[in-house]
Amino acid sequence: MATAVKEKKHVEETVTEDENTRDYVTSFARGLDVIRTFTRSKPRMTLSEVAEQADMHRAAARRFLLTLVREGYAEFDGKYFGLKSKILELGFSALASMSLPETVQPVLNDLADKLQESCFCVVLDGDSTVYIAAAKSKRVINVSIELGSRAPAYCMSSGRVLLGSLKGEELDAVLENIKLEQITDNTVTSKLKLRSAIRDARTKGYSIVDQEYEIGLRSISVPIADRAGNVIAALNVCCPSPRYTLEEMLQKVLPALLDSSSRITLSLPH
Numbered sequence: 195m196a197t198a199v200k201e202k203k204h205v206e207e208t209v210t211e212d213e214n215t216r217d218y219v220t221s222f223a224r225g226l227d228v229i230r231t232f233t234r235s236k237p238r239m240t241l242s243e244v245a246e247q248a249d250m251h252r253a254a255a256r257r258f259l260l261t262l263v264r265e266g267y268a269e270f271d272g273k274y275f276g277l278k279s280k281i282l283e284l285g286f287s288a289l290a291s292m293s294l295p296e297t298v299q300p301v302l303n304d305l306a307d308k309l310q311e312s313c314f315c316v317v318l319d320g321d322s323t324v325y326i327a328a329a330k331s332k333r334v335i336n337v338s339i340e341l342g343s344r345a346p347a348y349c350m351s352s353g354r355v356l357l358g359s360l361k362g363e364e365l366d367a368v369l370e371n372i373k374l375e376q377i378t379d380n381t382v383t384s385k386l387k388l389r390s391a392i393r394d395a396r397t398k399g400y401s402i403v404d405q406e407y408e409i410g411l412r413s414i415s416v417p418i419a420d421r422a423g424n425v426i427a428a429l430n431v432c433c434p435s436p437r438y439t440l441e442e443m444l445q446k447v448l449p450a451l452l453d454s455s456s457r458i459t460l461s462l463p464h
Contacts, residue, residue, distance in 0.1 A: 224250060228258040229267075229281065230322070234345055235377055235407075238276040294427060295327040297461050298418075302329035305431070305454045309447060314339065314430040315418070318356035321372045323347045326427070339432075348372055348388055349381050351401040351415035352428035358396030359417060359425035365392070381406045400448055402440060410435050414443050416451045418458050429455050 231239065231247035239247070245255035259275050262268035267281045298315040306313045306329035315327035322344045347353025347368075357365060374383040382388050395401035400416045407413075415430040431447050438447065 224248070224254065225258045225261070228255060229262070229277070230320075230344070232277050233322075234343065235375075238274040240274060244275060293463075298327045298427070298429075298458055299329070301454050301457050301461070302327055302429075305329065305429075305450060306331050308450055309431060311431050311433040311437075311447075312339075314352070314432070316350075316352040316356070316415070316428045316430050317426070318347060318353070318359075318428075319344070321347050321368050323350050323353045323356065323428075345407065346375075346377075348374055349377060349403065349406040350430075351395075351403040351413040352430040354392050354395040354401040354403070355415045355417050355428045356425065357392045358401075377407055378405055378409050380404060380409075400451070402443060404440060405435060412438060412440070412443065414447055414451065416448070416455050418455050420462055421459065429458070 227248045227250070228244060231244050236243070236247075241252055241256055241259065244259060245252045248255055259268060259270070262277075263270050263275070266278060268275055268277050270276075294317075295315065302313045302315060310331040312331060313329045314325050316323045316325055318324075323346075325339050325341055325343050325345075328339060328341060345353070347357055357368065360368065369385055369389065372385075374385065374388065375381070376383050382391060391401070400414060402412070402414045404412050411432060412435050413430055413432045415428045417425040418427040418429050420426050429451055431443075431451060433443075433447075
């Protein structure tokens with residue numbers, strides 16, 4: 195009897211695994227990989243560059259890229275491919291279905307008004323950060339980042355805060371596959387140093403990045419937790435380096451960030 199039960203359980207598990215495999219569309223997943231290769235630092239790339247970034251053959255990358263071009267999501271000038279604004283429709287559809295941006299927005303507006311700096315809410319997607327809400331100050335010079343934009347998590351203060359919330363095995367998996375590029379002279383490209391920075395962000399409850407993604411730009415981030423204490427996003431302030439020293443960011447910006455993060459947590463549903 196026990197043997198029959200075990201055999202039945204094995205059959206059920208096998209069926210479930212087969213169904214999951216059958217429902218998984220590999221070509222669709224690889225197409226998404228191609229879209230994710232385009233970043234702020236690499237908005238236009240050749241076929242070879244896309245294939246290398248997506249870790250696929252040139253022929254496969256070409257098919258995906260030409261499909262995106264035909265559907266109006268990308269453009270090609272004979273040498274370089276680049277995404278068109280229509281691609282944002284995919285991100286906006288996702289954002290419209292999320293409640294977090296609606297909860298965060300009033301707090302972001304207050305924070306931007308108080309600090310007179312650009313403020314953002316950011317989530318983690320693999321090894322990238324994604325901006326899901328933003329508020330600008332009344333200053334002439336603002337940090338402008340489009341909603342739905344992605345950036346490499348390893349060189350962003352928000353990314354390090356979010357990576358710090360991952361469990362050991364999850365973080366190891368991300369760091370094992372991540373590609374560290376020298377975006378500026380300040381960019382951390384050592385995985386040992388990156389792991390240390392992520393550990394510091396987890397211990398201190400905040401992260402500061404000094405011109406690692408763009409020269410002249412500093413940022414500071416803190417985690418946003420749900421009512422259960424799980425980190426679900428990061429609250430981020432970006433400002434031109436001449437406006438704040440690192441010490442001033444700790445003294446003036448960090449307390450406001452922490453207070454705003456607590457307000458968001460209290461505003462989230464139980």
